[in-house]
Amino acid sequence: MRILVVEDEKPLADALTEILKQNRYHVDAVYHGNHGLAYARSGIYDLILLDIMLPGIDGLSILKTLRKEHITTPIIILTAKSEVSDIITGLDAGSDDYLAKPFSTGELLARIRALSRRSAAYNEEILTCGDLSFNKSAMELCCGSDSLKLGLKESQLIELLLNNAGRVMPKNLLIEKIWGPDSDAEYNNIEVYISFLRQKLTFLGTGTQIRTIRGVGYQLEENCEK
Numbered sequence: 001m002r003i004l005v006v007e008d009e010k011p012l013a014d015a016l017t018e019i020l021k022q023n024r025y026h027v028d029a030v031y032h033g034n035h036g037l038a039y040a041r042s043g044i045y046d047l048i049l050l051d052i053m054l055p056g057i058d059g060l061s062i063l064k065t066l067r068k069e070h071i072t073t074p075i076i077i078l079t080a081k082s083e084v085s086d087i088i089t090g091l092d093a094g095s096d097d098y099l100a101k102p103f104s105t106g107e108l109l110a111r112i113r114a115l116s117r118r119s120a121a122y123n124e125e126i127l128t129c130g131d132l133s134f135n136k137s138a139m140e141l142c143c144g145s146d147s148l149k150l151g152l153k154e155s156q157l158i159e160l161l162l163n164n165a166g167r168v169m170p171k172n173l174l175i176e177k178i179w180g181p182d183s184d185a186e187y188n189n190i191e192v193y194i195s196f197l198r199q200k201l202t203f204l205g206t207g208t209q210i211r212t213i214r215g216v217g218y219q220l221e222e223n224c225e226k
Protein backbone atom coordinates (compact mmCIF):
# COMPACT_ATOMS: atom_id res chain seq x y z
CA MET A 1 0.00 0.00 0.00
CA ARG A 2 1.48 3.37 -1.07
CA ILE A 3 0.76 6.54 0.89
CA LEU A 4 1.35 10.15 -0.16
CA VAL A 5 2.14 12.66 2.60
CA VAL A 6 1.53 16.33 1.68
CA GLU A 7 2.80 18.42 4.59
CA ASP A 8 4.97 21.55 4.52
CA GLU A 9 6.26 21.19 8.12
CA LYS A 10 9.24 19.14 7.12
CA PRO A 11 9.99 17.64 10.58
CA LEU A 12 6.37 16.43 10.80
CA ALA A 13 6.40 15.12 7.22
CA ASP A 14 9.66 13.27 7.89
CA ALA A 15 8.39 11.84 11.18
CA LEU A 16 5.21 10.61 9.47
CA THR A 17 7.24 9.05 6.67
CA GLU A 18 9.42 7.25 9.19
CA ILE A 19 6.47 5.92 11.21
CA LEU A 20 4.61 4.74 8.12
CA LYS A 21 7.69 3.02 6.71
CA GLN A 22 8.20 1.21 10.01
CA ASN A 23 4.65 -0.05 9.60
CA ARG A 24 5.41 -1.48 6.16
CA TYR A 25 3.73 1.22 4.09
CA HIS A 26 5.43 2.71 1.05
CA VAL A 27 5.60 6.45 1.45
CA ASP A 28 6.33 9.53 -0.64
CA ALA A 29 6.37 12.95 1.02
CA VAL A 30 6.05 16.33 -0.67
CA TYR A 31 6.22 19.73 1.03
CA HIS A 32 4.44 22.03 -1.43
CA GLY A 33 0.78 22.18 -2.48
CA ASN A 34 1.55 22.18 -6.19
CA HIS A 35 3.66 19.04 -5.85
CA GLY A 36 0.93 17.49 -3.70
CA LEU A 37 -1.65 17.95 -6.43
CA ALA A 38 0.69 16.67 -9.16
CA TYR A 39 1.62 13.54 -7.19
CA ALA A 40 -1.97 12.87 -6.12
CA ARG A 41 -3.14 13.13 -9.72
CA SER A 42 -0.81 10.29 -10.73
CA GLY A 43 -3.46 7.95 -9.28
CA ILE A 44 -0.80 5.59 -7.90
CA TYR A 45 -1.60 6.19 -4.22
CA ASP A 46 -3.86 4.11 -2.02
CA LEU A 47 -4.18 6.85 0.59
CA ILE A 48 -3.23 10.53 0.97
CA LEU A 49 -2.44 12.43 4.18
CA LEU A 50 -3.14 16.04 3.30
CA ASP A 51 -2.29 19.16 5.30
CA ILE A 52 -4.57 22.19 4.80
CA MET A 53 -2.22 25.17 5.10
CA LEU A 54 0.36 24.65 2.36
CA PRO A 55 2.51 26.89 0.20
CA GLY A 56 1.08 27.08 -3.33
CA ILE A 57 -2.26 25.32 -3.69
CA ASP A 58 -3.86 24.75 -0.27
CA GLY A 59 -5.06 21.35 0.90
CA LEU A 60 -8.78 21.99 0.49
CA SER A 61 -8.31 23.16 -3.10
CA ILE A 62 -6.25 20.03 -3.80
CA LEU A 63 -9.04 17.91 -2.34
CA LYS A 64 -11.74 19.64 -4.37
CA THR A 65 -9.71 19.43 -7.57
CA LEU A 66 -9.07 15.70 -7.12
CA ARG A 67 -12.71 14.91 -6.43
CA LYS A 68 -13.80 17.01 -9.40
CA GLU A 69 -11.43 14.93 -11.54
CA HIS A 70 -13.00 11.74 -10.10
CA ILE A 71 -9.85 10.71 -8.29
CA THR A 72 -11.31 8.77 -5.38
CA THR A 73 -8.14 7.98 -3.42
CA PRO A 74 -9.03 8.02 0.31
CA ILE A 75 -7.80 11.24 1.91
CA ILE A 76 -7.16 12.05 5.56
CA ILE A 77 -6.99 15.80 6.22
CA LEU A 78 -4.34 16.89 8.74
CA THR A 79 -5.35 20.06 10.49
CA ALA A 80 -4.51 22.28 13.45
CA LYS A 81 -7.11 22.24 16.23
CA SER A 82 -7.83 25.92 15.61
CA GLU A 83 -9.00 25.11 12.08
CA VAL A 84 -12.02 23.04 13.09
CA SER A 85 -14.31 24.93 10.72
CA ASP A 86 -11.92 23.87 7.95
CA ILE A 87 -12.51 20.27 8.93
CA ILE A 88 -16.20 20.61 8.27
CA THR A 89 -15.41 22.22 4.93
CA GLY A 90 -12.94 19.39 4.25
CA LEU A 91 -15.52 16.69 4.87
CA ASP A 92 -17.96 18.56 2.65
CA ALA A 93 -15.31 18.75 -0.06
CA GLY A 94 -14.94 14.97 -0.11
CA SER A 95 -12.28 14.10 2.44
CA ASP A 96 -12.75 10.74 4.12
CA ASP A 97 -11.46 11.59 7.56
CA TYR A 98 -9.42 14.14 9.46
CA LEU A 99 -6.87 14.23 12.23
CA ALA A 100 -6.31 17.28 14.44
CA LYS A 101 -2.66 18.06 15.17
CA PRO A 102 -1.03 17.05 17.38
CA PHE A 103 -2.16 13.44 16.97
CA SER A 104 -0.71 10.22 18.31
CA THR A 105 0.95 7.62 16.12
CA GLY A 106 -1.56 5.03 17.31
CA GLU A 107 -4.47 7.20 16.26
CA LEU A 108 -2.98 7.85 12.83
CA LEU A 109 -2.34 4.16 12.18
CA ALA A 110 -5.84 3.22 13.36
CA ARG A 111 -7.40 5.74 10.97
CA ILE A 112 -5.30 4.44 8.09
CA ARG A 113 -6.32 0.87 8.84
CA ALA A 114 -9.97 1.87 9.07
CA LEU A 115 -9.87 3.62 5.70
CA SER A 116 -7.99 0.83 3.98
CA ARG A 117 -10.50 -1.70 5.32
CA ARG A 118 -13.10 0.07 3.21
CA SER A 119 -11.30 -1.00 0.09
CA ALA A 120 -11.68 -4.71 0.68
CA ALA A 121 -8.73 -5.78 -1.44
CA TYR A 122 -6.21 -4.50 1.12
CA ASN A 123 -7.94 -6.32 3.91
CA GLU A 124 -7.67 -9.77 2.43
CA GLU A 125 -4.77 -11.73 3.82
CA ILE A 126 -4.91 -14.38 1.10
CA LEU A 127 -5.29 -13.35 -2.55
CA THR A 128 -6.25 -15.95 -5.13
CA CYS A 129 -6.57 -16.41 -8.86
CA GLY A 130 -7.56 -19.87 -10.10
CA ASP A 131 -5.47 -22.47 -8.27
CA LEU A 132 -2.85 -19.88 -7.26
CA SER A 133 -2.90 -18.19 -3.87
CA PHE A 134 -0.65 -15.68 -2.17
CA ASN A 135 -0.35 -15.14 1.57
CA LYS A 136 0.49 -11.44 2.01
CA SER A 137 2.06 -11.47 5.48
CA ALA A 138 4.04 -14.66 4.89
CA MET A 139 4.93 -13.48 1.33
CA GLU A 140 4.25 -17.04 0.23
CA LEU A 141 2.94 -18.13 -3.14
CA CYS A 142 1.03 -21.43 -3.11
CA CYS A 143 -0.52 -23.91 -5.51
CA GLY A 144 -1.91 -27.17 -4.13
CA SER A 145 0.54 -28.44 -1.52
CA ASP A 146 3.51 -26.54 -2.98
CA SER A 147 4.59 -23.14 -1.79
CA LEU A 148 7.44 -20.68 -2.37
CA LYS A 149 8.69 -17.66 -0.42
CA LEU A 150 8.88 -14.47 -2.48
CA GLY A 151 11.19 -11.48 -2.16
CA LEU A 152 9.78 -8.02 -1.40
CA LYS A 153 9.52 -6.71 -4.98
CA GLU A 154 8.10 -9.99 -6.27
CA SER A 155 5.53 -9.89 -3.47
CA GLN A 156 4.48 -6.35 -4.33
CA LEU A 157 4.24 -7.25 -7.99
CA ILE A 158 2.16 -10.42 -7.54
CA GLU A 159 -0.09 -8.58 -5.06
CA LEU A 160 -0.83 -5.87 -7.63
CA LEU A 161 -1.47 -8.46 -10.34
CA LEU A 162 -3.73 -10.53 -8.09
CA ASN A 163 -5.69 -7.48 -6.93
CA ASN A 164 -6.27 -6.71 -10.61
CA ALA A 165 -6.54 -10.25 -11.99
CA GLY A 166 -7.89 -10.34 -15.53
CA ARG A 167 -7.11 -6.65 -16.02
CA VAL A 168 -4.24 -5.34 -18.13
CA MET A 169 -1.75 -3.54 -15.88
CA PRO A 170 0.37 -1.01 -17.76
CA LYS A 171 4.11 -1.34 -17.17
CA ASN A 172 4.55 2.28 -16.10
CA LEU A 173 1.77 1.97 -13.50
CA LEU A 174 3.40 -1.14 -12.02
CA ILE A 175 6.79 0.59 -11.94
CA GLU A 176 5.38 3.69 -10.21
CA LYS A 177 3.43 1.65 -7.68
CA ILE A 178 6.41 -0.52 -6.77
CA TRP A 179 9.38 1.80 -7.14
CA GLY A 180 7.63 5.17 -6.61
CA PRO A 181 7.17 8.09 -9.00
CA ASP A 182 10.69 9.48 -8.61
CA SER A 183 12.56 6.25 -9.11
CA ASP A 184 14.77 5.67 -12.08
CA ALA A 185 13.61 2.07 -12.33
CA GLU A 186 13.18 1.21 -15.96
CA TYR A 187 11.15 -1.18 -18.01
CA ASN A 188 13.78 -3.87 -17.78
CA ASN A 189 13.54 -3.86 -13.95
CA ILE A 190 9.93 -4.92 -14.18
CA GLU A 191 10.74 -7.46 -16.89
CA VAL A 192 13.31 -9.08 -14.61
CA TYR A 193 10.81 -9.45 -11.78
CA ILE A 194 8.09 -10.70 -14.12
CA SER A 195 10.48 -13.38 -15.33
CA PHE A 196 11.31 -14.38 -11.71
CA LEU A 197 7.60 -14.67 -11.01
CA ARG A 198 6.95 -16.71 -14.15
CA GLN A 199 9.67 -19.17 -13.15
CA LYS A 200 7.97 -19.58 -9.78
CA LEU A 201 4.54 -20.05 -11.35
CA THR A 202 5.99 -22.74 -13.59
CA PHE A 203 7.69 -24.41 -10.62
CA LEU A 204 4.39 -24.47 -8.73
CA GLY A 205 2.63 -25.93 -11.77
CA THR A 206 -0.24 -23.45 -11.56
CA GLY A 207 -2.63 -22.81 -14.44
CA THR A 208 -2.48 -19.09 -13.61
CA GLN A 209 -0.06 -17.21 -15.81
CA ILE A 210 1.22 -13.72 -16.48
CA ARG A 211 0.45 -12.75 -20.05
CA THR A 212 2.47 -10.08 -21.82
CA ILE A 213 0.30 -7.54 -23.59
CA ARG A 214 2.71 -6.24 -26.15
CA GLY A 215 3.45 -2.52 -25.88
CA VAL A 216 1.19 -2.15 -22.82
CA GLY A 217 1.94 -4.35 -19.85
CA TYR A 218 0.90 -7.54 -18.13
CA GLN A 219 -2.25 -9.42 -17.25
CA LEU A 220 -2.72 -12.20 -14.74
CA GLU A 221 -4.97 -14.92 -16.09
CA GLU A 222 -6.11 -18.27 -14.85
CA ASN A 223 -5.88 -21.35 -17.06
CA CYS A 224 -4.30 -19.82 -20.15
CA GLU A 225 -4.83 -21.95 -23.22
CA LYS A 226 -2.00 -24.40 -23.63
Ligand code: CA
Nearest residue numbers: 008051053054
Ligand atom coordinates in the same frame (compact mmCIF):
# COMPACT_ATOMS: atom_id res chain seq x y z
CA1 CA B 1 0.97 23.44 6.99
